[in-house]
Amino acid sequence: MSRTGARLDAKKVNSELFTLTYGALVTQLLKDYENVEDVNKQLERMGYNMGIRLIEDFLARTGSGRCYDFRDTAEKIQSGFKIFLGITPTITNWSPAGDAFSLCFETNPLTEFVELPDHCLNLKYCNILTGVLRGACEMVQMEVASWFLQDQLKNDSVTEIRVKFVKRLEDAIPAGED
Amino acid sequence: MTSITISAVRPRTSILDKSLSKGKSEVSLSCYALLFSELVQYCQNRVYTVPELQNKLAEMGAEVGHRMTDLLVMREKSGKREVKLLSVLLFIKSTVWKSLFGREADKLEHANDDDRTYYIIEKEALVNKFVSVPKDKGSLNCASFTAGIVEAILSDCGFPAKVTAHWHKGTTYMVKFDHAVITRDKQLEDR
Amino acid sequence: MVIYGVYIVSKSGGLIFNHDHNVPKVETERTFTYPLDIQLNYENKKIVVAFGQKDGIKVGHVLTSVNKNPVNGRELDDGRDVLDMLSNAENFPILLKFSRSKMTTNEKIFLASMFYPLFAIASQLSPEPKCSGIEVLEADTFRLYCYQTLTGVKFMVVAEPTQAGMDILLKRVYELYADYALKNPFYSLEMPIRCELFETHLQTLLETVEKSGISNV
Structure with a gap:
């Protein structure tokens, strides 16, 4: 088995299978937890677990170096969306201090053909994404906070996730890098 | 099926206005594998035994299966409904498998000693690609998720059956049809 | 490579x-006559060659079997203490196997x-x-x-x-x-x-x- 160049994983899965599997998971969570807020928290936690592992996949495949600048981080997150979800969000709305930006996208494999029923209007259906961002960045010693500003499932025209840099996790930095 | 009301949020375009998805977009296998891993772990935390875990996985697979049936029949077969047993099995082995997993299942076999039982065999189940089952989990096969998908599709097509995943020649899905299905199919043949 | x-x-x-x-597996098995010309020490629960390197048996090698019986610590499976056996002339000639210790x-x-x-x-x-x-x-x-x-x-x-x-x-x-x-x-x-x-x-x-x-x- 020989590989060339950037060694990006070409193995793909039908996004409908992905959409429906995620849907089955959210449905199950809604059955198991009575409170929609609890489901939101669970989704974020699962996203965190995925994020701490997804980052190693990203690093192993792209051979990416460390980010020393939040704009660098934003670009890497954008390419992560492309590699893993097949969508390219746009990076917009940089804060004046350069410590926060928004990711905007119109299509999202997680929410293909999803409608939120009346009893779940507070459900953050894609909350798994905020967890993934938190987990992935934490593993490279960066604490970020992310939340949804706009949600297509709630009648907005795009979905917008805001990502804010909180701090560098100094004591977790591997030896030699400080 | 319970009914739900969607009145409070009125989206600009209803999802019913969108045209049928072509099913060509993809996500990375890594991303799917991690999602599936979280799903398995979530199920595992809520059950006590291996059979319960397999059942839970199958239930979640059924959710997926129920939503795939109409989509696949509409898109791939222009709405043509299969009425013969072998045809519906071939539909699953080739069309369904190709659509979900990117390639057809490897083999479809009929049991020698039981006319109700058929086997769909694949060397490596997509969902199991990165899964190493520890020894203390016995014969756990996470492809029970896929078995749930198949069972739901068969039931929606009018061929109720029980489908289970086994470690044999890779992964074998044992499909055991209800008696009524076999009887009906035989009558169809005799006509 | x-x-x-x-x-x-x-x-x-x-x-x-x-x-x-x-x-790499390094093992040497030889028959020895009394008295044993290799100095042995019992340390870290193993019988180890301390001095008297020869014929492929190096310092640091562990005694792993006596007359084809495996050595556990300082005893054979039947409970006999190996170092006692080696100080007794009656047990010779004796077949000893030494190998490089595994971590x-x-x-x-x-x-x-x-x-x-x-x-x-x-x-x-x-x-x-x-x-x-x-x-x-x-x-x-x-x-x-x-x-x-x-x-x-x-x-x-x-x-x-x-x-x-x-x-x-x-x-x-x-x-x-x-x-x-x-x-x-x-x-x-x-x-x-x-x-x-x-x-x-x-x-x-x-x-x-x-x-x-x-x-x-």
Whole structure:
């Protein structure tokens, strides 16, 4: 088995299978937890677990170096969306201090053909994404906070996730890098 | 099926206005594998035994299966409904498998000693690609998720059956049809 | 072209994986007459050659069998104390087998956890900032390569000094880790890796590299 160049994983899965599997998971969570807020928290936690592992996949495949600048981080997150979800969000709305930006996208494999029923209007259906961002960045010693500003499932025209840099996790930095 | 009301949020375009998805977009296998891993772990935390875990996985697979049936029949077969047993099995082995997993299942076999039982065999189940089952989990096969998908599709097509995943020649899905299905199919043949 | 072994150390410094690939087996079995001309010591629960090296039996080798019976610590299976037997002329001539001692799992875990602070010290010794840490450790009989990921996990391989492509090998092992360990629902981070698929793929990778070099991978 020989590989060339950037060694990006070409193995793909039908996004409908992905959409429906995620849907089955959210449905199950809604059955198991009575409170929609609890489901939101669970989704974020699962996203965190995925994020701490997804980052190693990203690093192993792209051979990416460390980010020393939040704009660098934003670009890497954008390419992560492309590699893993097949969508390219746009990076917009940089804060004046350069410590926060928004990711905007119109299509999202997680929410293909999803409608939120009346009893779940507070459900953050894609909350798994905020967890993934938190987990992935934490593993490279960066604490970020992310939340949804706009949600297509709630009648907005795009979905917008805001990502804010909180701090560098100094004591977790591997030896030699400080 | 319970009914739900969607009145409070009125989206600009209803999802019913969108045209049928072509099913060509993809996500990375890594991303799917991690999602599936979280799903398995979530199920595992809520059950006590291996059979319960397999059942839970199958239930979640059924959710997926129920939503795939109409989509696949509409898109791939222009709405043509299969009425013969072998045809519906071939539909699953080739069309369904190709659509979900990117390639057809490897083999479809009929049991020698039981006319109700058929086997769909694949060397490596997509969902199991990165899964190493520890020894203390016995014969756990996470492809029970896929078995749930198949069972739901068969039931929606009018061929109720029980489908289970086994470690044999890779992964074998044992499909055991209800008696009524076999009887009906035989009558169809005799006509 | 020989690869001796692979080690993976988690970001908290614990050994989470070790695979001994091609550890050369050094064994010598000989019949001895009384009195025994090799000095033996009992240390670390093993009977070890202290002095009197000859015929392939080196200092540090462990006595592993007496007259074809395996030695446990300082006793045979039937409970007889070996050192007592060797001081008694009646038991001679006697057939003794000596081999190079194998590291126990605990010893490996200890060594791996020693490596972690060593790595940190090396980085601090660097005159320039942003040191990469130890990448290669060279001795006359082996080379140890180390690759530290941005997340702090260290992948190490010990190989013959002439074996090429080990730094690329480590990146491939990283990929196998990201696939078969991290995507396994039954593996928790920082725990010892016991994933069958990871082990089989690693084995295949090492064998391929030894036989046909790194460019075929």
